[in-house]
Amino acid sequence: MARKRLFVVYQMGKVASVSIAETLATVDGAEVEHCHYLSRGRIEGNLTKALNAGISPETYWQTSRGLLKNLDVHRRIRRIQAGGEADIELFLISVAREPLAWARSVLVQNLVEHEPDLQRMCAAHGVVIDGHGEWLEWAITRIVDNVGRLCEAAGTIVEAAGLDKTCIRDALACDPDEALFTRRMAGIFRRPHVWFSEEFLPFTGLALEALDEIAPQLRFGRLASGSVYVIRYEDLPECFDTMTSHMGLEGVRLTRFSNVSHDKRGAEVASRAFAQTPHRGVLEAASVTAYTRFFGYAAQAHGAAVGIGERRQA
Numbered sequence: 204m205a206r207k208r209l210f211v212v213y214q215m216g217k218v219a220s221v222s223i224a225e226t227l228a229t230v231d232g233a234e235v236e237h238c239h240y241l242s243r244g245r246i247e248g249n250l251t252k253a254l255n256a257g258i259s260p261e262t263y264w265q266t267s268r269g270l271l272k273n274l275d276v277h278r279r280i281r282r283i284q285a286g287g288e289a290d291i292e293l294f295l296i297s298v299a300r301e302p303l304a305w306a307r308s309v310l311v312q313n314l315v316e317h318e319p320d321l322q323r324m325c326a327a328h329g330v331v332i333d334g335h336g337e338w339l340e341w342a343i344t345r346i347v348d349n350v351g352r353l354c355e356a357a358g359t360i361v362e363a364a365g366l367d368k369t370c371i372r373d374a375l376a377c378d379p380d381e382a383l384f385t386r387r388m389a390g391i392f393r394r395p396h397v398w399f400s401e402e403f404l405p406f407t408g409l410a411l412e413a414l415d416e417i418a419p420q421l422r423f424g425r426l427a428s429g430s431v432y433v434i435r436y437e438d439l440p441e442c443f444d445t446m447t448s449h450m451g452l453e454g455v456r457l458t459r460f461s462n463v464s465h466d467k468r469g470a471e472v473a474s475r476a477f478a479q480t481p482h483r484g485v486l487e488a489a490s491v492t493a494y495t496r497f498f499g500y501a502a503q504a505h506g507a508a509v510g511i512g513e514r515r516q517a
Contacts, residue, residue, distance in 0.1 A: 206292045209283070209429075211236045211276060213406075215398040217308040218298035218436045219460055223443070226458045227296075239269075241277045242406040246270065277406075284427040293429025294450065297403060299498045300436035302360075302395040302490050307477045309391055310343070314469045320384040321346070327378055339469060344476040349375055349385040350392055351482020354489035361492060364393035392486075396494040407431055411497055418445045420499070435498055 210227040212220045216239050224237045240246070252258065253267045283291050310317070321342035325332055328345075332338045350363070356374045357363040364386070366374070372382035399411055407424075409431060414422035420435040421442040430450075434442045440460050447455040480486070495501040 206290055208233045208292050208294060209236070209279075210234070210294045210296065211238065211241075211280065213238055213241060213295050213403075214298045215239060215300075215305070215395055215402075217305055217312060218300050219439055220298065222457060222459050223296060223298070223439075226443070226455065229458070230452060230455060236276045236279075238273045238276050240273055240402055241280070242402050243277075244405060245402060246274055246277065283429070286428070291428070293426065295407065295426065295429065295431040296446070297399075297431070297433045298436050298439070299399070299433065299494070300395060301500050302392070302495065303477060303486060305395045306392045307473050309394075310388075311467050311470045311473050314467070317384075317388075320380075320387075324381050324384065327381065336472070340472045340475070343469065343472050344480070346385065346388050347473075347476045347480050347486075348482055349377070349381070350389050351480055351486050353385065353389055355482065355485045358489065359396075359492055360389065360392045360486075360489045361396055363489065364389040396490070396492045399494065417449060418442065421445055423449065 208230065210224075210230075210233055212224045212227070212235065214220050220237060224235050227233055228235045240249075249266055249270045253263060253270060258266070279288075280293065282288060283293050321339065322332055324345060325338045325342050330338050330341050350360075352375055353363040353366065353371060354360055357366055366386065366389075368379060368382045368386055371377075371386055372379060375382065375385065377385070404410055407426060409424045409426075411422070411433065414424040414431070414433060417423045419442075420438040422433040424431045424433075432446050432449075434446065440457055443457045447453075477483070491501045
């Protein structure tokens with residue numbers, strides 16, 4: 204009897220993961236799961252978050268449903284690895300992305316969630332909130348600039364995100380609400396830099412350095428009863444073809460590769476804010492971490508880093 208395949212698209216989000224999952228779902232007899240976290244620490248953290256009666260109903264719904272789904276996938280994988288489903292071959296697929304582009308995409312994707320904080324920041328600075336959208340551009344520009352100013356004071360984005368609210372308030376000369384929101388946004392900027400070390404490694408037991416580069420920007424490792432592949436988003440169409448061939452799936456091609464965030468409200472504003480901030484060079488230099496060096500993104504920011512000062516490693 205032929206072995207069945209379980210594909211788990213396991214990634215940080217905003218990396219064309221839906222396109223990957225949709226394509227793999229066309230493979231005969233395949234099961235496909237799509238999730239952002241599987242590690243025990245993240246599962247326990249989200250359980251604690253869901254138990255907090257102070258979070259909004261929307262946040263509770265999102266957190267609790269995602270938690271249950273990811274817990275199911277976690278247990279299924281561990282069962283397969285323990286030999287409980289001997290007829291299943293497991294494939295984990297993870298994707299990296301340039302961190303500033305990722306942060307911009309996430310900000311746009313979750314704009315509705317951030318809007319109350321953006322509006323409070325406008326109100327504190329006397330910016331009129333109207334239907335023309337000028338307030339939104341001011342607010343997004345302000346928060347991107349704030350993160351850049353934090354990086355200038357702290358070093359890498361990982362270090363900036365670790366500053367407490369009081370330090371941020373003092374560094375930015377802002378009120379406590381703006382300091383708290385800036386800290387949360389810095390945490391978003393930080394996420395891609397640490398996703399593989401704080402999420403991927405604890406769950407798979409595999410450090411990125413332990414994976415074999417079987418093609419440019421396509422890495423492969425072995426798991427109990429399965430395999431893991433890591434691709435760079437920017438090289439996805441070509442690497443996906445190479446990956447599926449390596450899996451023995453000849454002729455499986457990515458059905459689409461598009462950025463669904465670019466058409467969303469706030470996308471143009473966010474693009475301008477990220478591109479035109481006077482702190483762009485600082486943000487690029489602060490994004491030179493172990494993550495960006497490993498995936499080759501650090502070389503793209505090298506010019507910006509020159510003259511700004513040597514940044515401590517994340």
